[in-house]
Amino acid sequence: MNATFPRTRKPRLGYDTTEVEEFLQVARRAYDGTARPDDPPLTSERIRLTAFAMQKGGYSTAHVDAALERLEDAFAAQERQVAARLHGNEAWLREARTTAQVISNRLARPQGQRFDRVNPLVLGYSTREVDRFADKLTRYFRDGWPVSLDDVRTVVFKTQRGGYRESQVDLVLDAVVDVMLAVR
Known part of the structure; x- marks a missing residue:
């Protein structure tokens, strides 16, 4: 099975893989406009404040953090477009x-x-x-x-x-x- 991000070696801590994957699914749906009713609202600010639990052999924090920054940028651009259209x-x-x-x-x-x-x-x-x-x-x-x-x-x-x-x-x-x- 291919992992979304590189993993840390077993004794080292990385981000909890399940939490990261679940968050990315919610983010994908929010960005695509297909959010489920039970999905939490997602904004660029919420992405910036997101934190994950740590686990041995989890996802590389540097790789996930870089992806979150790109995701935050994408959401911010989308928010700006919506605000510009409305106001x-x-x-x-x-x-x-x-x-x-x-x-x-x-x-x-x-x-x-x-x-x-x-x-x-x-x-x-x-x-x-x-x-x-x-x-x-x-x-x-x-x-x-x-x-x-x-x-x-x-x-x-x-x-x-x-x-x-x-x-x-x-x-x-x-x-x-x-x-x-x-x-x-």
Whole structure:
């Protein structure tokens, strides 16, 4: 039997093959417009937030993650087409510009104060690393400096006690991805 993705060697962990296959079936039906009534609604954002359990000998995480990114791109393009038909391209772009301005305002805050901090006894994202990446994003929005979708999707921050609240940083990064997909 052919697998959809390469598998990890048995002692190593990969994504649960059954979960991945079931998700891909739902995604295929959603994209084709043949979703079943019991299928969960699927959007580019939901694809970005999808997570799978791990299993020994599961699907290669790198291969599945790359496929999910392509799937997210395809759904985002489809969502943009639908929104443009319903509301016009200008409305879609206006919403993207509004979101970009909210992000820019957040990133314009002073270093060390761009996001809420967690308790000094709790681990959060490294403020120095997040601020450094935030400066790159500021230059992207303000000056058009090159930052790729892949840069945003794959950024990883070290942790530190009393660092930035991870969920807040992740939400802003998701919003950046949304804007980047909208203006493609």
